[in-house]
Amino acid sequence: MTRVLVPAGALGLGFDQDALDRGVAMKPDIIAIDGGSTDSGPAYLGRGVSKYSTASTKAEWAKLIDAQQKAQCPLVIGTAGTCGANSTVDWLFEITCEILAERNATAKIVRLYSQQPADRIITALDNGTLTPLAGAPHIDATVIGACSNIVALAGAEQIQAALAVHPDIIIAGRTTDTAIISALPLLNGDNAGAAWHGAKIAECGALCSTHPMSGVVMVDFDATGFTIEPLSAGAICTPETVSAHMLYENTDPFCLYEPGGYLDVTGAQYIQHTDTAVRVEGSVWTRTDPYTVKLEGARCAGFQTVSIATLRDRRYVENSTAWCADIISRLRHDIAQRTKLNDGEYHIELRQIGRDSTLGALETDHTTPAEVGIMGIITTQTQAQSTEIAKMLNPYLLHHPLTPDEPMPTFAFPFSPPEMERGPIYEFCLNHIMAIQDPMSCFEMVVTHV
Amino acid sequence: MSNLGDHVTKIRSKNAGPFWVTIDIFCGSTETYAWCCGILDTNAVAALYQTPAKDVLRFDIAALNVIKFSFPRPTIQGALQDRDMHGAAWATLLETLEVERS
Numbered sequence: 001m002t003r004v005l006v007p008a009g010a011l012g013l014g015f016d017q018d019a020l021d022r023g024v025a026m027k028p029d030i031i032a033i034d035g036g037s038t039d040s041g042p043a044y045l046g047r048g049v050s051k052y053s054t055a056s057t058k059a060e061w062a063k064l065i066d067a068q069q070k071a072q073c074p075l076v077i078g079t080a081g082t083c084g085a086n087s088t089v090d091w092l093f094e095i096t097c098e099i100l101a102e103r104n105a106t107a108k109i110v111r112l113y114s115q116q117p118a119d120r121i122i123t124a125l126d127n128g129t130l131t132p133l134a135g136a137p138h139i140d141a142t143v144i145g146a147c148s149n150i151v152a153l154a155g156a157e158q159i160q161a162a163l164a165v166h167p168d169i170i171i172a173g174r175t176t177d178t179a180i181i182s183a184l185p186l187l188n189g190d191n192a193g194a195a196w197h198g199a200k201i202a203e204c205g206a207l208c209s210t211h212p213m214s215g216v217v218m219v220d221f222d223a224t225g226f227t228i229e230p231l232s233a234g235a236i237c238t239p240e241t242v243s244a245h246m247l248y249e250n251t252d253p254f255c256l257y258e259p260g261g262y263l264d265v266t267g268a269q270y271i272q273h274t275d276t277a278v279r280v281e282g283s284v285w286t287r288t289d290p291y292t293v294k295l296e297g298a299r300c301a302g303f304q305t306v307s308i309a310t311l312r313d314r315r316y317v318e319n320s321t322a323w324c325a326d327i328i329s330r331l332r333h334d335i336a337q338r339t340k341l342n343d344g345e346y347h348i349e350l351r352q353i354g355r356d357s358t359l360g361a362l363e364t365d366h367t368t369p370a371e372v373g374i375m376g377i378i379t380t381q382t383q384a385q386s387t388e389i390a391k392m393l394n395p396y397l398l399h400h401p402l403t404p405d406e407p408m409p410t411f412a413f414p415f416s417p418p419e420m421e422r423g424p425i426y427e428f429c430l431n432h433i434m435a436i437q438d439p440m441s442c443f444e445m446v447v448t449h450v
Numbered sequence: 451m452s453n454l455g456d457h458v459t460k461i462r463s464k465n466a467g468p469f470w471v472t473i474d475i476f477c478g479s480t481e482t483y484a485w486c487c488g489i490l491d492t493n494a495v496a497a498l499y500q501t502p503a504k505d506v507l508r509f510d511i512a513a514l515n516v517i518k519f520s521f522p523r524p525t526i527q528g529a530l531q532d533r534d535m536h537g538a539a540w541a542t543l544l545e546t547l548e549v550e551r552s
Contacts, residue, residue: 042527358533
């Protein structure tokens with residue numbers, strides 16, 4: 001049997017300290033928490049930085065290190081620093097060293113690196129060991145070479161390799177959300193289907209319970225299944241809350257692909273085990289050959305400058321779509337006359353907040369709002385050019401009349417200057433799996449005594 | 451006429467990775483689930499999201515009284531034309547879908 005304590009769905013989301021203390025007292029075999037996801041967009045992987053603040057991360061991570069020292073079991077974090085690039089693994093390692101120094105404590109730390117050199121991926125493309133998944137964009141050596149960071153998602157095998165050196169703390173780069181939870185049960189010979197299924201249910205912490213924000217859950221894995229229980233006072237797992245979690249962020253709620261195989265939960269039975277815990281049996285793990293890892297990559301897609309003005313005048317609000325179209329057309333003319341940029345070298349958009357800025361062409365509500373925010377989004381290959389065009393847009397956002405024969409209007413600007421430089425923007429450009437001979441062949445471990 | 455959202459417990463949408471979006475309709479009861487299964491035509495849902503019906507995966511899950519749709523994101527998450535980084539607002543299109551229930 002293996003007991004896994006999951007403090008929260010991700011480091012940075014907060015957790016119930018009382019529940020965590022309760023979990024530590026129950027003597028877990030490992031404490032496992034996720035540190036990231038692609039969910040907040042490509043900029044984090046593109047830049048190789050964390051979404052959460054250093055101070056908040058340190059405050060929460062310190063509590064988990066305290067829990068680890070009390071429980072005397074390994075603490076593992078997957079996808080450290082949102083994106084799991086080498087830079088964010090090292091960022092969390094530095095934070096860890098600071099925390100240990102402040103406590104006058106020591107620890108054996110494994111850093112597991114998931115970042116991939118572009119050359120390796122280009123070679124895989126040439127060798128035919130790269131396979132696109134559904135919806136994958138077209139790639140070639142140029143696209144791969146342009147990625148600022150490429151990571152491979154580690155599975156259970158790589159976490160097990162880190163566990164084999166008997167560390168106190170594992171700081172892993174990109175891993176699947178489930179691998180950090182399934183690794184030890186699989187190593188201990190618990191039921192493989194249960195190991196992956198329980199890991200998927202627990203990967204978002206208490207989201208599989210009636211108190212989704214409380215964070216802490218305990219999962220017991222054994223030879224035939226797993227039992228999951230939320231540890232916050234009042235929180236309950238029911239067969240429905242647990243099975244419904246297979247829906248969450250999953251394309252297929254019955255089938256989950258992982259490095260080295262796939263999980264099928266079609267035959268799973270969910271039974272209320274105690275007042276708060278649910279027992280699950282019947283999920284099946286099938287190994288696949290060859291062993292594959294999924295890749296993620298992000299590349300720079302230009303530099304952006306954004307300007308915002310707001311329309312409150314009724315007539316302008318009613319006619320904002322035509323007003324925007326007229327401005328775009330005049331701006332395109334100005335750009336052609338006054339700059340050396342060709343049509344294909346810039347992208348301009350006036351997104352109308354209050355009208356259809358969220359859903360775009362899909363919007364079905366066409367009632368007239370009280371006001372419309374006009375968000376000018378300018379993208380070119382340099383920051384200077386984007387800001388230059390945003391400044392050419394400025395007079396229109398300030399004074400452009402709907403008709404030539406009316407008094408000059410003036411619109412609301414929330415800021416001076418209105419131009420906001422967003423810096424480089426990024427795009428995801430890999431949705432591929434790579435076949436590898438040995439699971440550790442494209443991951444690296446560094447062991448440090450701190 | 452009423453909106454689908456008035457009849458069910460919850461409708462949520464979310465990214466399933468940067469390239470897919472998934473929408474879960476929690477019907478709340480077996481009666482509502484059976485009714486939803488009957489009135490929700492996959493082709494109509496595909497049209498609502500302006501996506502080819504052949505790309506829409508549908509799961510009718512009686513055990514949970516849930517209907518789930520998954521399809522490739524109309525724009526890759528975070529791409530220049532993307533308007534909703536988490537894909538969370540797409541659920542509103544189904545919530546406000548006009549339906550008739552006797």
